[in-house]
Amino acid sequence: MNKTRKLSKFTLTNIKCYGMIIVAFAVLYPMLKMNMISNKISGLLIPICAYIVMAISLNLTVGFLGELSLGHAGFMSVGAFSGVITVACMQSGLPAPVKLLAAIIIGGIMAGILGLIIGIPVIRLKGDYLAIVTLAFGEIIKNIINCLYIGVDGSGLHFSMKSAEALNLSDGKIILNGPQGAVGVSKIATFFAGVLLILFALFVVLNLVNSKTGRAVTAIRDNRIAAESVGINITKYKLTAFIISAVIAGMAGALYGLNFSTIAAKKFDFNTSILILVFVVLGGMGNIPGTIIATTLLYMLPEMLRQFSDYRMLIYAIVLILVMLATNSPRAKVFANKIVGIFKKNNETDGEGDVSNG
Amino acid sequence: MKKFTKIASLALTAVMAATCLAGCGAGSSTSGSASEDKKVIKIGGIGPLTGAAAIYGQAVKNGAEIALDEVNAKGDLKFELKFEDDENDAEKAVNAYNNLKDWGMQVSMGTVTTQPCIAVSAESNSDGMFALTPSASAPDVVKDKDFMFQMCFSDPNQGVASAKYIKEQNLGEKIAIIYNNSDVYSTGIYQKFTSEAQNQGLNVVCVKTFTDDSANDFTSQLNEIKAAGADLVYLPIYYTPASLILTQAKKMQYEPKFFGVDGMDGILTLEGFDKSLAEGVMLLTPFTADAQDEATKSFVKKYNEKYKETPNQFAADGYDVVNAIYEACKKAGITGDMTSEEIGKKLVDTFTSADFKIDGITGTGMTWSKDGEVSKEPKGMVIKNGAYVGM
Structure with missing residues (x-):
């Protein structure tokens, strides 16, 4: 009994996170292969994977670093478009998993570079100011991609900010056509790759949080002045967390982009950033298992509500409000703790009830 | 012991959730096909x-x-x-x-x-x-x-058709264009229109853009178009921004001919829009509600x-x-x-x-x-x- 009680919080979170993903995969994958899942659900699987990775990534910034980022969709967008361009430039003979891996890696790197560029000015700010600036950067990224034309032919990549004609392609193809976005993307994203990406993101974030760097990051969140006074380099640790978060978001973007035959920059606007923030807030700041569950449920909810047709989004909003109230009101918390306490008492004789750990 | 129960309960919940999803999907599809008439x-x-x-x-x-x-x-x-x-x-x-x-x-x-x-x-x-x-x-x-x-x-057909139409009917000497460069539809028509305008020898004097986020004020675009002396403004855009352009052009007493495409259809039924502003606006559309x-x-x-x-x-x-x-x-x-x-x-x-x-x-x-x-x-x-x- 005592041995099991000593399981650290870290191990418990790990077991919960990995266990949840692996069990869900082990159940869903064979069913998917045997066509036992409806088209609706199987179509949702890959976007859910991408959004879970996005939410894990944003939770690093919002939950552990404690800074509100409202431009996270910008990183996703950069990852998505660099992933799509990577695949379009690669030889068609290569197997799809290799292409997908390359796209995800390059998507992550590009988003990371952007994270660094944005991070240097942004990370010097805090609180509301940082939120506004990230919001602005998200819009800038969207608008730049909106007027970017990229094509590929025998002599390599061509860029233009003017029009598709200005690319001067000699019998090549246009990859990114300004506001029309990328069209004719080869859909190579798979559910298996999505699950692997979630596991990778979990591995990075969970270990980071439990490392020296992670403790420094949470210390900055809890009390910036105290952290500074014990010699923690605030800018360095904040920037590290911000860039890692951007890299993971870029990877999620690449997975997302390669799941649809067309993507446009318009998709990655303020609303998408807020949507991911809602996943994180509902799942709990700094609570990774909660984030995974919240993302899955909230993403599926509007699709499950389709039978209500016109009232669908209204019901979605009401459910959202109720859930937020239920999870956050003190009374509901006391109630939930009581219920958890009853279960705990059944399991433990002493029942001293460190309920928040459950 | 506690660890085991936790893991077990976790696994069971995941299985339950998954079967639940799969179940409802499969269930709905079978019931759907069974209850419907075959014909x-x-x-x-x-x-x-x-x-x-x-x-x-x-x-x-x-x-x-x-x-x-x-x-x-x-x-x-x-x-x-x-x-x-x-x-x-x-x-x-x-x-x-x-x-x-x-x-x-x-x-x-x-x-x-x-x-x-x-x-x-x-x-x-x-x-x-x-x-x-x-x-x-x-x-x-x-x-x-x-x-x-x-x-x-298709968009190219519309762009080409408009350019030809303007040329054939000799509608304008100096042509200006306002289009939405964050919109696929608008950009597509614009691109084909300009290339066909060159073929037809039309004189495009001014091209202005806007995006979905900036579709509220067109005075700066209209001022530049006015300064360029355009007598026909081509609007390959939807009717909501087009109605604003018409209103704002009227306010600055700029009255060129306006030429739209099928997205302009609907401008007359727009709530709160003064129909007299659209007087003389031309558009290409496949359908009109008062056809006989x-x-x-x-x-x-x-x-x-x-x-x-x-x-x-x-x-x-x-x-x-x-x-x-x-x-x-x-x-x-x-x-x-x-x-x-x-x-x-x-x-x-x-x-x-x-x-x-x-x-x-x-x-x-x-x-x-x-x-x-x-x-x-x-x-x-x-x-x-x-x-x-x-x-």
């Missing part, structure tokens, strides 16, 4: 019913429902229509498509707006499902897709009775799509117990066959080529006394 042919439509573009999706849905009632009243074939919302978003549109597949859709109406339609047509094409979109007009919608067809003009032929008159009457408003071009497109599908199904001898793949193959053969012609309210003698684009003539319209009049 019914299921048509699935997708479009924005909520959000900024909702007016288009709603219009197509309404138009299609009117056609459905007429077709079902004839009694030889029975159709059922289900229309899903996509919020004008490619991701949601694919979800909606998958939903419709679970419902048992056999023929697709594509989607109403362009970007979602590109995403959905890739799916429906690889499934071998026949799709005829009412209003997704970009060439990418049908490009390299054997099972995908369009009811509307019998088919249009009866459609407009029914639409008015059922939805209490005048149908726009999107409603007419939706109406024609259902009618075209009906005619093709009748010709190909399609019954409701065929699979979507069988129907798809037969409908493609029918649509591309030389003797298949549709007389609808958005054009007469419409035929389709193998690449999926429709061939019909655009009509030049001018707004006089608050109504469209043929030019």
